[in-house]
Amino acid sequence: MKHLTVRHLPITLQRKYWCPLLLLLVLTAWCMVPVTAENATTDVRIGVLANQGIETCRVLWQPTIDYLNTALPRYHFELVPLTFENITPAVAEGDVDFVLSNPGIDAALEDTYGTSRMLTLNTYHDGQFIKEFGGVIIARSDRGDIRSYLDLKGKRVVAAGNNSFGGWYSAYREILEHGIHPDRDFASLTFSESHTVVVDDVISRKADAGIVRTGILEQMQEEGKISLSDLYIFPPDDKFASPGYPYLYSTRLYPEWAFSKLNRTDDTVASSVAFALLSITPDMPAAKAAKMGRWTIPVNYESVADCLKEIRAPPYENYGVITPGELVRQYLYWIVAVTILIIILVALSARLTIANRKLRQLGQDLEEDIAERKRVEAALREVNRKLNLLSGITRHDIKNQLLVLDSFIAFLHKKTASPDVEQYFSRITETSRRIAAMIQFTREYEEIGVSSPVWQDLHAVISTAAQQVTLGPVWIENTVVQGTEVFADPLIGKVFYNLMENAVHYGGKITRIRFLCEESGEAAVIVCEDDGTGIAADEKERIFDKGFGKNTGFGLFLAREILTITEITIRETGVPGAGARFEMTVPKKNYRAGKKD
Template sequence: MTLMWHHRLTLLHLCTTLLLALPLSVDAKESIHIGVLAFNDRIEVQQRWQPTLDYLNQKLPSYHFQLEAVQPKQMDALMEQGAIDFMINNAVRTVQYKERYGVSQLLTVRPNSGRTPERAIGSSLIVSSDLQLGSTQQLGQMRVVSASKKGFGGYMAFQREVVDGGDSPEQLFGSLQFVGFPQNSLFDRLRSGEADVAILPSCHLELSVANGVVNPGEFKVALAQPYADFPCAVSSRLYPYFMLSKLNHVDSVVATAVAKQLLELTPESVAAKTGRYNSWTMPVDDSEVYGLLKSIQLWPFAPDWQVLAKRLAPYGLLLLVVLVLGYLHHYRVKLLVARRTTELRDEVLQHNQTQAHLVEQQNAFYKAQRVLLTGEMASGLSHELSQPLASIRYLTQGCQYRMASAQFDKEQLQLGLQRINAQTEKAQGIIQRFRGFCARPSTVNHINMRQQIEEALVLMEADVKRHQCRVQFNNQCADDVMIKGDAVLLQQVLVNLLRNGIDAMDENAAADKVVTVTLSSQACWLVVQVSDRGCGLSEAALERLFMPFETSKAQGLGLGMMICKRIIEQHQGQISAANLYPGLKIEFRLPKEEQ
């Protein structure tokens, strides 16, 4: 029993395998696609060429031939995709596809009516029988119609005649219209008077007469060319008939088999009669087609802008994307720059405000130090003022005595009053000098350093006398040497240095209390030296002399020399100190003003 079931399962598996394999053997035919351009009626093109494909399907059962009747744009797309194996086209399209896609011409259709494959298609100018047209120049005054600008057997072939005649279609034709298909509608326009001339393919008038569409003698062909062996009247050169070509990917075995079967096709066959041709023959010379394309400037003798645009479209899109990204990047950078510029402007404004505040504080600090110096010189100031005030008191008493005496001397009284006035001005001058030193505003001006030193010595005159010192001023500089700076601040430096020199000699004998001020000129510098005969400084104290809060005085703040350094550096100058053994020398340099 088990063995029986095993045989049944084996038989069932074998049957299933055979059934699955059967459809594969039936559908194993290789599909061959043959493309045909359909400029007008796709159904008409299919009806014309389908019997030829049926003939190939019958003769070559290993292949399945399919007809693709498409518009030119669709044909280009199918060829780029490799979806077409063979194609049947007119001579112009065949040459253009050969140059663009590298197709190979296999056969040429032999036409009916005794025409040869080399000279089968041209253009005919159809006019009314009573219209006389002697040259192409007369077309400028006539209304011309044609089915399509791209019609090979119509407008295109005659366009070459116009160009080779030295004219351009745009200048020659005063009125030219392309009215579309069917081409028989052009006869109706001639009958109605809407047009004077119709451009149609060669032999189209003769076929229309034979088919009863046009009455015999109703129309004629104008500007007919003398072709004795051509059965129809034609107005242009003649060109080859339809051609069969294969694409590069098609196997040569398939191409040979197709060409062999088509060459065996007879004029009596259904395929030939339906296709309106006699038979197939070997490829013919297509040099006339190249001449046509060159004359009317079509591909490959002129750029095909549509194809070029299609091929460049991806690169154009990429360029557009790059430009958009570049613009977005530029816009982003612009925003960032604008934002950063605003931030920098705010920072600069804040910095300027801070700097102005610091300068204001520094000036207040300098002024406070000047006030402090004035306070230190207060005792000298009181001594200076006591002399003129005492003189004023004594002179006033003398004047009172003279006025009370019996003998009143008016001249003596006048002299006393004048002396009182002189002492008053002296006291006022002392007060104004100290007031100016403390409260005069800081301004940058052209400065004569000799005058500044002399004014500082006048300010310090009371202190010098009080400390029983002497000041020697050694001027080695010409009077025309000027500097640019703040006179108040520079006087503050001089007063500080003179004050320190005087204080440094408190322990000296009166004969050794000498402060020397030297003014000299060295290259581009104006040099001021203030030296004393005091005890000098230690090396450690000398190194820290210009640092804040460094002082050797019991009641000093240690800010005077730091202020001097800042003021000199603010004037782009230099300041230094050195021991003289005995004494100390402070030297500062200021840049001369350019003459």
């Protein structure tokens, strides 16, 4: 019987093979352990607006991410710094689960992508929790030519980002309210990559003025990067000053940054994150690094929405805009009713016009028969009386219809108090007002020539007319010698009234209206001149045409008609830009000079 001989491998060879084998067995056993909810981790990406640059964002917010990883070990949190340009695409593509951004961006993301606001950030300074922030408008302290909003005209302005709330939106609102339009009034407007770069550009004279969020300047001074004495800070308006606010500011203050979750983010994860963040206190490393104090439940962001509406920023870029189609769909029945009323008014106006034409034709026919003059004059007076009666009745009917129209408009306005349709109500109201003015014109035109011309004290007529005009700060200088008389229609006072009223309303910078009377050869010239904007050269004769002008267009037309009755002519001879000058030439036979003292 043979015996098998067992040969033993050398010890070194045994170790050579057994060590890898043992490692393989351990890895195999670890892979076979089932993965359960207790030992699995979920990746959670938190996007943060890097308003001071990517690296600064990591320095400020990585400690908060580390805190969350420690407080919630079931999840693995990752910081995703986002610039002003890529924060919206990151949310749109679902690259993050939560996002921390300024309230302007947060409002746009909520409207467009359905994000939900969870928390509001509170910063911390000198033992004080700060729940609001705003914008700071800066210039170099040695730029004495930049001390107000008007001084920004023609200047180079740099802002932190075109969707930065503190570094642009908040200041943009104040700039617009001061009558400045950046696209028209600034020499240039550029947007920087961060707030600190804005400050550097202003100090290095690359820009004349800059806009950053509150707290940036104090932070940069603490870090030794700037000295506040080198900068001029635009002061806030008194109406929204906030005594006790610890930072320098120029604008209204708004709620601080918002922490929001995306629509797809699991509610359980969101609740855990919110609870962990609400537990942060000012003495914790995460709070100190981010220079914050705490997180609170969301505050009221209505003031943010008001700002975005004012500047027409997302999601309110089309705020107040309504298309004609939408107007028709919403208010079809009211539009039909108003249209019918307008048609009735137009028909009544046409009736009045036809009646006036018949009057003129009848007058021409009666003048042809001189032999029957007395009978014709009697008939003409009777016709005029009846026609005036008809005109008066017609005007009365139109005024009643206008009253009904105005009542419907007022009722409609009250029922639909929406800024979307405000401009259409304004146009309807203006149309009604112009129709009423036209009716008044027909009444005044009927009175011309009804009474015989008489001698009138020119100085007294001008003074009386001036008392009927709402002059405001405009000063009337009546240098016509008392006792000077003109032979004219009794309505000549309306001529001077219209001249003064037109000057006050359309004279622009006008401060003074002067009347004088000069003798020139075989005539006298009554002058009305002012220091307003004057009349354009191509309009000097057209302003006397019926219907020409900014209001009803009848004032100067009536003035010329009244003066023509006694052969008085009127023309405009002023220099455009230097003021209007109306010269009324009176024939010598219709003029009596007064005696100077």
